[in-house]
Amino acid sequence: MTRVRLGRAPWPNISVHGCQDHSCYVIESICGFLRSIELFDINREARNDTVIIQAMLMTISLWFKYGSWSSAIYALKQGLAKSSVGIWLGVLPQLIAHLDHAALEPRLLLTHLLTRIGHVHPQALIYPLTISGKSPVVSRRDASFFILCNLQACLYASQANKTLVAEAGLVACELHRAAITWHEAWFQGIENAANLQFGECDLRTTLEQLGRLHSLGDAARILAFSHAHGCEVELARRHLHQFLLSRRDLDLHQAWDVYSILHRRLKQRISSVGCEILELCHIAPMLLSVRNLSLAVPGTSLSAGDKSRTLPICGMQQCGIIHITSFSLKANIICSKQRPRRIKIHGSDGESYDFLLKGNEDLRQDERVMQLCGLINCLLAQAYSKCEPALSAQGLMQITRYAVMPLSNNSGLLEWVSNCCTVHSLIAEHRNRFSIQTDAESSCSQIVAPAYSELCSPGKLEAFSYSLARTKGIDLARMLWLNSEAPCKWLSIRQRFTLTLGLNSMVGFIIGLGDRHLSNIMVNHLTGDVVHIDFGDCFDVASQRAKFPEYVPFRLTRQLISVMEVDGVKGIFRLVCNHAIRVMRAECLSLTAVLEALVHDPLIGLSVILPASPRRSQCFEGTLEVPSQEAAIRVVALIQDKLTGRVVRSGDVTAVEDQVLNLIHQARSRSNICQMFFGWCPFW
Numbered sequence: 001m002t003r004v005r006l007g008r009a010p011w012p013n014i015s016v017h018g019c020q021d022h023s024c025y026v027i028e029s030i031c032g033f034l035r036s037i038e039l040f041d042i043n044r045e046a047r048n049d050t051v052i053i054q055a056m057l058m059t060i061s062l063w064f065k066y067g068s069w070s071s072a073i074y075a076l077k078q079g080l081a082k083s084s085v086g087i088w089l090g091v092l093p094q095l096i097a098h099l100d101h102a103a104l105e106p107r108l109l110l111t112h113l114l115t116r117i118g119h120v121h122p123q124a125l126i127y128p129l130t131i132s133g134k135s136p137v138v139s140r141r142d143a144s145f146f147i148l149c150n151l152q153a154c155l156y157a158s159q160a161n162k163t164l165v166a167e168a169g170l171v172a173c174e175l176h177r178a179a180i181t182w183h184e185a186w187f188q189g190i191e192n193a194a195n196l197q198f199g200e201c202d203l204r205t206t207l208e209q210l211g212r213l214h215s216l217g218d219a220a221r222i223l224a225f226s227h228a229h230g231c232e233v234e235l236a237r238r239h240l241h242q243f244l245l246s247r248r249d250l251d252l253h254q255a256w257d258v259y260s261i262l263h264r265r266l267k268q269r270i271s272s273v274g275c276e277i278l279e280l281c282h283i284a285p286m287l288l289s290v291r292n293l294s295l296a297v298p299g300t301s302l303s304a305g306d307k308s309r310t311l312p313i314c315g316m317q318q319c320g321i322i323h324i325t326s327f328s329l330k331a332n333i334i335c336s337k338q339r340p341r342r343i344k345i346h347g348s349d350g351e352s353y354d355f356l357l358k359g360n361e362d363l364r365q366d367e368r369v370m371q372l373c374g375l376i377n378c379l380l381a382q383a384y385s386k387c388e389p390a391l392s393a394q395g396l397m398q399i400t401r402y403a404v405m406p407l408s409n410n411s412g413l414l415e416w417v418s419n420c421c422t423v424h425s426l427i428a429e430h431r432n433r434f435s436i437q438t439d440a441e442s443s444c445s446q447i448v449a450p451a452y453s454e455l456c457s458p459g460k461l462e463a464f465s466y467s468l469a470r471t472k473g474i475d476l477a478r479m480l481w482l483n484s485e486a487p488c489k490w491l492s493i494r495q496r497f498t499l500t501l502g503l504n505s506m507v508g509f510i511i512g513l514g515d516r517h518l519s520n521i522m523v524n525h526l527t528g529d530v531v532h533i534d535f536g537d538c539f540d541v542a543s544q545r546a547k548f549p550e551y552v553p554f555r556l557t558r559q560l561i562s563v564m565e566v567d568g569v570k571g572i573f574r575l576v577c578n579h580a581i582r583v584m585r586a587e588c589l590s591l592t593a594v595l596e597a598l599v600h601d602p603l604i605g606l607s608v609i610l611p612a613s614p615r616r617s618q619c620f621e622g623t624l625e626v627p628s629q630e631a632a633i634r635v636v637a638l639i640q641d642k643l644t645g646r647v648v649r650s651g652d653v654t655a656v657e658d659q660v661l662n663l664i665h666q667a668r669s670r671s672n673i674c675q676m677f678f679g680w681c682p683f684w
Contacts, residue, residue: 026066027075033059034079041087050378050590056091057593061600064098067106076109085117089124092117093367096128097601100140111143118151122164123296123321125151127405130168134408167295171324172407174284178331178341179411180359181283182225186233187266188360189213190259197256210240210259228269232262270339278331278341293324297347298355299403299415323348331357336519342416354416361536363412367404368598369511369535374401375594376507376584383583397503397576400524400531414533419526423476424518426525427559427684430475430482441467441683457675464674467683468558475684476523477562483525493528495572498564500530502576505554508532509663510584510642511595514542516555517680539599539635548677556667559684569664577660581645585656588643595639599632 033055040052059076066072088095095114101107118125129151133144152165180188189209197206214237226233239255242248280287300322328344334356341357377398384396403415431438445452449463480497484490508516514537522531542550556569565571584591640646645654654662666672676682 023069023071026062026069027071030059030062030066030072030075031079033062034076034083037087038079038082041084050375050382050587052087053090053375054590054593056088057094057597060091060094060098061597063109064101064103064106067101067109068103070105073105073109080109080113085113085120088113088117089121090371092124092128093364093371094597094601096132099132099143100135100137107139107143111147114147115150118147119154122151122155126164126168126295127172127298130165130172131406131408133169134172162294164294167290167293170286170290171293171295174287175357175413176359176407176411178278178280178284178287178343179357179407181278183266183269184339184359186213186225186229187263187270190263190266193259194256194263207240207244210255214240229262229265232258232265236262276333278333280327280329280331280343287327288329290324291326292348295324297322297324297345297353298405298413299353300347322351328352354418356414356416357411358414359411361412361534362409363404363406363414364409365538365598366412366414366535367406368601369538370401370404372511372591372594372598373399373507375590377401379583379587379590380503380580383579383586397499397579399503399507400500400529402531417522417524417531420522420524420531422519423521423523423559423684424681426479426523427475427518430479436475441471441473442678444470445683453678457671460674461671464670464682468670471683473558473684474562476559480523480525480528480563493525494563494565496528497523497530498572499576500528501560502573503580504530504532505556505667506577506580506584506660509553510591510639511535511538512540512543512638513538513554514540514550515680518559518684521555540638548675550680551672551675552667552669553663554667556664557673557682557684561668569668574660574664577664578656581656581660585643585645588640591643592636592640596636599635599639 036055037052037059040055059079062072063076067076095110098110099107099114101110114125114129118129125147129144129148133141133148135141135144148165155162155164190213193206193209193213196202196209214233236255236258239251239258243251243255324345325348326346328346331341331343334340334342338358338360340359343355343357345353345355347353380397400417402417404412405414406412428438430436431440437443445463445467448466449455449459452460452463455463480493481490484493507513513532513535515534516532520532520534522533523529524531561568564573645656645659646652647654673682
């Protein structure tokens with residue numbers, strides 16, 4: 001019997017453009033990738049998840065690029081038939097993103113594969129398909145509906161989980177209702193429209209946004225909202241309708257006068273409510289009427305590569321699947337700009353699971369980043385034995401991951417990470433406890449620069465340095481020390497903080513993660529682990545903003561450095577940065593495959609061409625253009641440069657140590673930090 005060595009495949013980047021006849025290379029590549037997937041699936045004990053993911057992503061890329069060829073479709077059909085459906089669970093988001101592919105044959109083959117997956121693993125597929133079934137894109141909606149109907153028939157035939165499809169639709173709909181109240185939807189909608197009209201001068205999109213607001217339909221919610229604000233809504237609608245007929249500026253100005261009044265009243269109402277407890281019986285009553293569902297608790301169904309649980313089998317009470325028994329009666333509103341809710345879901349195992357329910361945010365990109373973090377964790381685990389003794393003594397380094405389940409293109413569920421607080425809240429708590437002015441640094445800078453944000457770079461740097469020289473900036477370190485019950489615990493927290501900060505910083509640099517204000521960075525106060533949240537600004541879009549572009553590759557301000565050991569960034573922090581970059585360089589092909597799939601994703605590739613702007617928070621699927629090929633190629637090239645250490649201007653490749661030193665220098669540079677907007681808290 002021929003022995004197959006299962007290791008890291010030396011696959012080059014596939015580039016067949018410019019060849020006279022490259023069809024044979026495409027077919028051979030498809031067959032090769034599918035054969036490797038089949039072999040890895042057979043030899044489960046020798047499986048290398050990073051290679052499997054890379055092979056599947058390469059296959060998907062070729063599938064939807066050359067799937068219109070009959071020879072390619074034939075090769076795909078033959079190869080897919082030989083692999084188990086369970087192995088494709090790890091790339092479900094990438095598969096579902098192509099449900100509305102333009103070519104018929106690739107789309108039909110995808111529908112067939114997803115149907116097979118649904119028959120064996122219904123819990124893994126039911127949530128994403130339910131959301132996809134609400135898409136405004138007709139082809140996507142129809143394909144999702146077809147698969148759901150097929151799945152429903154399969155479940156009825158097996159007499160198991162017969163209500164699964166209906167339950168998923170009800171839960172997704174009710175959670176979306178609970179995520180955004182009618183008042184919040186109108187408040188955010190008017191604000192987005194105003195930013196489009198007066199900030200970006202985009203009248204067409206503004207009118208589309210306002211039109212969608214007036215077309216929102218939900219009888220029960222409309223009744224309560226109309227009772228308080230019906231007059232303003234109707235008056236604004238009439239002015240807007242008159243403008244569409246006459247195109248007179250006066251009508252549009254009158255409409256905006258009414259919208260401004262309505263926006264102000266809604267803001268007052270939302271502010272007066274504060275961080276209240278929402279009664280779900282008023283905003284999502286159907287959620288409380290359901291009991292003992294067949295539906296799994298989000299995040300507890302299986303994903304590819306998870307060998308710790310038994311794979312689910314349709315028609316059985318699956319071992320490892322935790323079903324929803326009920327929802328808590330109340331949801332706590334978190335005091336932040338988007339006012340997310342903390343809800344509890346009770347599982348069939350007797351445990352309660354906490355989730356953060358977010359509205360007015362698209363979490364599909366967060367879902368893909370968590371997928372990438374899972375791959376990086378696999379790479380780190382494989383390289384653990386090769387790291388330096390000073391690092392291996394600290395234990396296995398891993399990125400803290402959490403379940404992400406999009407409910408729509410502007411709402412979703414996030415798994416609640418226990419024992420974590422934002423860095424901002426920890427600093428604020430320390431200053432409040434010891435009667436220190438919360439904005440002490442800002443007040444200090446106002447002495448020499450009352451109009452700080454209007455200063456040129458040298459002026460900002462001078463005021464920034466003046467403020468830092470007169471304040472300490474050790475609140476985070478003191479707070480973590482106060483929360484430690486013993487010196488050994490404090491040492492452990494400090495070490496874990498430094499390790500995970502370095503690891504997250506390097507991963508953030510590779511994916512171009514921005515908007516790292518201190519409410520987007522959390523710390524586990526029991527272990528010291530750093531946890532990043534909100535991955536909406538990836539691929540360096542924050543550095544392309546017209547106002548307050550970001551100049552730092554990651555956050556490394558003095559409050560974070562104060563927690564480190566006596567040698568600061570020169571000790572464990574730099575060692576872990578070197579190790580992380582070295583591991584990611586060694587697996588450049590695998591990481592590039594995942595990131596390239598994310599960049600080219602037709603659902604979330606918008607972030608490549610739209611820097612952080614109001615438009616991103618209110619984009620509607622079906623009205624967006626797929627990112628241009630040039631923009632996608634540019635982003636992928638930038639990622640490859642980072643992974644290889646190539647200097648963009650000269651083309652020289654730097655050593656790992658030199659690359660890390662340069663990044664740390666950029667991140668600590670006061671000239672860079674002082675340019676950040678005040679909400680980023682550059683003084684902290």
